[in-house]
Amino acid sequence: MNISILTLFPDLYQAFLDTSLIGRARQSGILNVELVNLFNFARPGQRIDSPTFGHGAGMLLKPEIVAQAIDQHESQQGKAVKIFFSPQGRKLDQRVLQELSQRIAQVGHVMLVASRYEGMDARVEQVYADELLSVGDFVLMGGDLPAMMLLEGLLRYVPGVVGDAASVQADSFAGAFVDYPEYTHPVDWRGHMVPEVVRSGNHQAIEDWRAAQAAQKTVQQHFNWIQSSALTAPQRVLVNRYLPAHYAVLLHGDILLKDPNSPQGVRVGSSSVTSFDLHDIARSSLTYGLKNYFIVTPLKDQQRVVQTLLDFWNTGPGVYYNEHRHQAVGRVRLLSCLDDVIRDITVQEGRAPLLIATSARDVPHIQKITYYDQAEVWQHDRPVLFLFGTAKGIAPHVIDRCDYLLGPIQGMGEFNHLSVRSAAAIVFDRWLGNNIKNR
Ligand SMILES: C[S@@+](CC[C@H](N)C(=O)[O-])C[C@H]1O[C@@H](n2cnc3c(N)ncnc32)[C@H](O)[C@@H]1O
Numbered sequence: 162m163n164i165s166i167l168t169l170f171p172d173l174y175q176a177f178l179d180t181s182l183i184g185r186a187r188q189s190g191i192l193n194v195e196l197v198n199l200f201n202f203a204r205p206g207q208r209i210d211s212p213t214f215g216h217g218a219g220m221l222l223k224p225e226i227v228a229q230a231i232d233q234h235e236s237q238q239g240k241a242v243k244i245f246f247s248p249q250g251r252k253l254d255q256r257v258l259q260e261l262s263q264r265i266a267q268v269g270h271v272m273l274v275a276s277r278y279e280g281m282d283a284r285v286e287q288v289y290a291d292e293l294l295s296v297g298d299f300v301l302m303g304g305d306l307p308a309m310m311l312l313e314g315l316l317r318y319v320p321g322v323v324g325d326a327a328s329v330q331a332d333s334f335a336g337a338f339v340d341y342p343e344y345t346h347p348v349d350w351r352g353h354m355v356p357e358v359v360r361s362g363n364h365q366a367i368e369d370w371r372a373a374q375a376a377q378k379t380v381q382q383h384f385n386w387i388q389s390s391a392l393t394a395p396q397r398v399l400v401n402r403y404l405p406a407h408y409a410v411l412l413h414g415d416i417l418l419k420d421p422n423s424p425q426g427v428r429v430g431s432s433s434v435t436s437f438d439l440h441d442i443a444r445s446s447l448t449y450g451l452k453n454y455f456i457v458t459p460l461k462d463q464q465r466v467v468q469t470l471l472d473f474w475n476t477g478p479g480v481y482y483n484e485h486r487h488q489a490v491g492r493v494r495l496l497s498c499l500d501d502v503i504r505d506i507t508v509q510e511g512r513a514p515l516l517i518a519t520s521a522r523d524v525p526h527i528q529k530i531t532y533y534d535q536a537e538v539w540q541h542d543r544p545v546l547f548l549f550g551t552a553k554g555i556a557p558h559v560i561d562r563c564d565y566l567l568g569p570i571q572g573m574g575e576f577n578h579l580s581v582r583s584a585a586a587i588v589f590d591r592w593l594g595n596n597i598k599n600r
Pocket of ligand 1 (some may be wrong): 246247248249274275278280281294295296297298299300301302303304305307308
C-alpha cells in the first residue's frame with residue numbers, strides 16, 4: 162500500500178514511521194511511505210502562507226502550493242484517496258476507519274494532507290479532499306497528529322501489518338461492544354486475582370464470560386455506541402441483561418392545574434385520563450423495553466374509565482381486534498398514587514427505583530441529567546422510573562422527591578408544547594433508542 166503524507170514538518174513522522182508495527186511493515190515492503198515537504202513547493206523567497214480575507218488574524222496555506230504538491234505527487238505516484246483534516250470534518254470512529262480502509266484498499270494509495278496555521282483555504286478542500294476528517298470536537302495546532310492517528314487506525318486493517326488479524330475484528334468498536342478485560346501473569350497481583358473462569362481452560366465458558374463482560378462494560382460506559390450500532394439477536398439479549406429495568410408513570414394526581422384565582426396561577430390537583438395517552442404510551446413503553454407503564458389517578462371515576470379500557474384490551478374484544486395493542490396494554494398498571502408505584506417496582510425488582518422527573522420547566526435545586534447521562538444513573542444499579550405529568554406538569558412536592566430531573570426536550574423551533582405521549586416517546590428514544598449509524 163502506498164501512503165503519501167504532505168506536511169510542513171516531515172521530521173515529526175520519522176520516529177513514528179520507523180517504530181514498531183509500522184516500521185516493520187515498511188521494512189517488509191507491505192507499506193511504502195513518501196513524506197512530501199510542502200515547503201519544497203514554495204519558490205525561493207516565497208511565503209507558504211498568506212493572511213485570511215476579512216477581519217480577524219490568521220494565516221492559511223497558499224492554495225497553489227498545496228495544489229501543486231498534490232498534482233505533482235499524484236502524477237508520479239498515481240491517483241490517491243486524498244484525506245484532509247479539520248475539526249469541522251467527519252468525525253473519525255471505528256466505522257469510518259473500516260469504510261475508509263476498504264476504499265483505500267481498492268485504490269492502493271492514500272494521501273494525507275496535514276495543514277497548519279488557521280487551516281486550509283476552503284476551495285482547496287472543496288476541489289481536492291475526498292474526505293475531510295476530524296479526530297474529535299477539539300482544536301489541535303495542526304493535522305500531523307490526526308494524520309498519525311488515522312494511520313495507526315487504518316493500518317491495522319492492512320493485511321500483514323498486525324500479526325493477528327482476528328484480534329482486529331475482536332477489538333473495541335469493531336462490533337457493537339468494547340473489548341472484554343484481559344489479564345496476564347501473575348495470577349495474583351497485589352491481591353487482585355485473575356478471574357477463575359479465564360484460567361479454567363474451558364473455551365466455551367471463557368467465550369461466554371468475555372461476551373458478557375464486553376456487553377456489560379459497553380452498556381455501562383459506552384451506551385451511545387450500542388445505541389448507534391446494529392445489534393444481532395444474541396447481542397440484544399446481552400444488552401438487555403445489563404440494562405437496568407425501566408418503568409414509566411403517568412401522573413393524573415399531584416399535578417398542577419390552571420387556576421386563575423391562585424396567586425401563582427396554578428394549584429395542585431388531579432386531571433382526567435385520556436385513552437390516547439393510555440394506548441400510545443403503552444405502545445412506546447413496550448417498544449423501548451420498559452417493563453411497566455403505570456397510570457396513576459386518585460379519582461375513582463377516572464380509575465373506572467382506565468379499568469374499562471384495560472379490560473377491553475386485556476380480556477375483552479380487544480384481545481382479538483388488535484393483538485399488538487393487547488400486548489402493549491398488557492403492561493399497563495392502574496394505581497392510585499406514586500407510592501403504590503414505587504412499592505410495586507420495589508417488590509418486582511427487590512430494590513426501590515431511582516425517580517427521574519421530566520419537566521418542560523427548569524427546577525433549580527434538583528440534580529439535572531441530560532440524555533447522555535445514562536452511565537451516571539445506571540451506576541446506582543437500581544431500577545429506573547420516569548415520571549411524566551399531565552395538565553401543567555408534576556407538582557413541585559413530587560419533583561422534590563425525585564433523584565434527577567431530565568432536561569426539557571427542545572427542538573429548534575420557538576414553540577415548545579408537546580403532548581405528554583409525544584414527550585414520553587422522545588424521552589424513551591433518546592434514553593434507550595437504537596438509532597443505527599452504519600450505512
Ligand atoms: C488551528 S487548526 C484550525 C482550526 C480551524 N480554524 C477551525 O476552527 O475549525 C489547524 C489545523 O489543525 C488540524 N486540526 C486541528 N484540530 C483538528 C481536529 N480535531 N481534527 C482534525 N484535524 C484537526 C487541521 O488540519 C486544521 O486545519
